[in-house]
Amino acid sequence: MTAPFGARLAAAMDAHGPLCVGIDPHTSLLEAWGLTDDAEGLRSFALTVMDAVAGRVAAVKPQAAFFERHGSAGVAVLEEVLAVGRDTGTLVIVDAKRGDIGSTMGAYADAFLRDGSPLACDALTVSPYLGFGSLDPAVDLALSSGRGLFVLCLTSNKEGQEVQHARDDDGVTVAARVAARAAALNADVDPLGSIGLVVGATVGDAARRAGVDLVAVNGPLLAPGVGAQGAGPRELAQVFGAARRQVVASSSRGVLAAGPDVSALRAAARDASDEAAAALS
Numbered sequence: 001m002t003a004p005f006g007a008r009l010a011a012a013m014d015a016h017g018p019l020c021v022g023i024d025p026h027t028s029l030l031e032a033w034g035l036t037d038d039a040e041g042l043r044s045f046a047l048t049v050m051d052a053v054a055g056r057v058a059a060v061k062p063q064a065a066f067f068e069r070h071g072s073a074g075v076a077v078l079e080e081v082l083a084v085g086r087d088t089g090t091l092v093i094v095d096a097k098r099g100d101i102g103s104t105m106g107a108y109a110d111a112f113l114r115d116g117s118p119l120a121c122d123a124l125t126v127s128p129y130l131g132f133g134s135l136d137p138a139v140d141l142a143l144s145s146g147r148g149l150f151v152l153c154l155t156s157n158k159e160g161q162e163v164q165h166a167r168d169d170d171g172v173t174v175a176a177r178v179a180a181r182a183a184a185l186n187a188d189v190d191p192l193g194s195i196g197l198v199v200g201a202t203v204g205d206a207a208r209r210a211g212v213d214l215v216a217v218n219g220p221l222l223a224p225g226v227g228a229q230g231a232g233p234r235e236l237a238q239v240f241g242a243a244r245r246q247v248v249a250s251s252s253r254g255v256l257a258a259g260p261d262v263s264a265l266r267a268a269a270r271d272a273s274d275e276a277a278a279a280l281s
Contacts, residue, residue: 005091005123005148006192009220012058012091013248017273018280020093020222021053022252023062023081029253033260039073042066046081049256052265054088057273058248059122061222064096079118091122093150093222099127099134106137113141123148125198125222129163129174132181139185139195148194150222153178154207156200165210173210179217186218192246196220201231201249203239214243224250226276233279240280249276 003011025045027037035041046062053060060081067078078094085092098108111117112124124142126135128151135151142149153175154164164175179197186193199207199214201223207214214221221240225231226249231239240247251272258268 002146004146004189005142005194006186006189006196006219008122008146009058009091009148009248010191016056016058017277018248019057019269019273019276020059020061020248020250021049021057021255021269021272022095022224022250023049023060024252024256025063025066029256029259032257035260039070039077042070042074043077043080045259046077047084048260048262049265050081050084050088050090052259052262053255053269054084054090056266057090057269059091059093060085061093061095061250061252063252064094075119082119082121085122093123093125094119094121095125097125097127097152098138099130101130101134102137105134109138109141113138113145113147115145121147123150123194123196125150125152127152128178128181132178143185143194146194148196148220150196150198150220151178151182153182153197154199154203154210154212156202156225161206165206173212175206175210176212179212179214182219183213183217189218193217193219196222196246198222198224199239201225201235201239204235205238207239207241214240214246217243217246219246221247222250223247224252226251226254226272232275236276236279244280247280249280251276 067074196219202225258264
């Protein structure tokens, strides 16, 4: 890597806008595209999306579960997506939400963040709910290899509040502790640190209620839920406020529904990127 992930992401957002296109090959989407629900259909779907948007958006975000459900052949397709990303200079964020302890977390880090691994990505989503310190192997390898992490912080599922809004004896929420740990890792980095957060674009004023200072994180904020899942300009402004410049807005169904035509997918991604840029300006 020639530069840290945060700097590369900031440059990609400046060049292409703040959109991350999710690659989520749901069974229903494969069917809508006229594809079979198997590794062959998965491959056609994923590589068509890459053909449409690679080199044209800030990042893509394959959801690992939809590849893993097809076994080793599906994981091989994920490897192909990552290879296309490398060949086209497109940042790939693997949405795998890995989180464990000790050597197991080290093995997850090795799989997704080690130079030379066939699954090596530019950034990985991770879960801090075994304690932020459990992520140390991934943090260390990401930062040493020029890659990044997106740590779950404020998610859009209603069950998430049970953990994320829970308060310790000092009255500080779990989400605020997670954000503070990320901020410490990004301190004094310009233009953006490489340890980002996942903050749902539909969580309303959750950051304020949980006492999370998103600006202070000084890292990228991955915002799922833009477009088909309900978040538009008003929602983005409410959730992120002054931290909007840090946001990379993720849209999956809103773009993927335009397929399988490559031109239509490309146009949908361009429109989504323009809308996100306007909302976040």
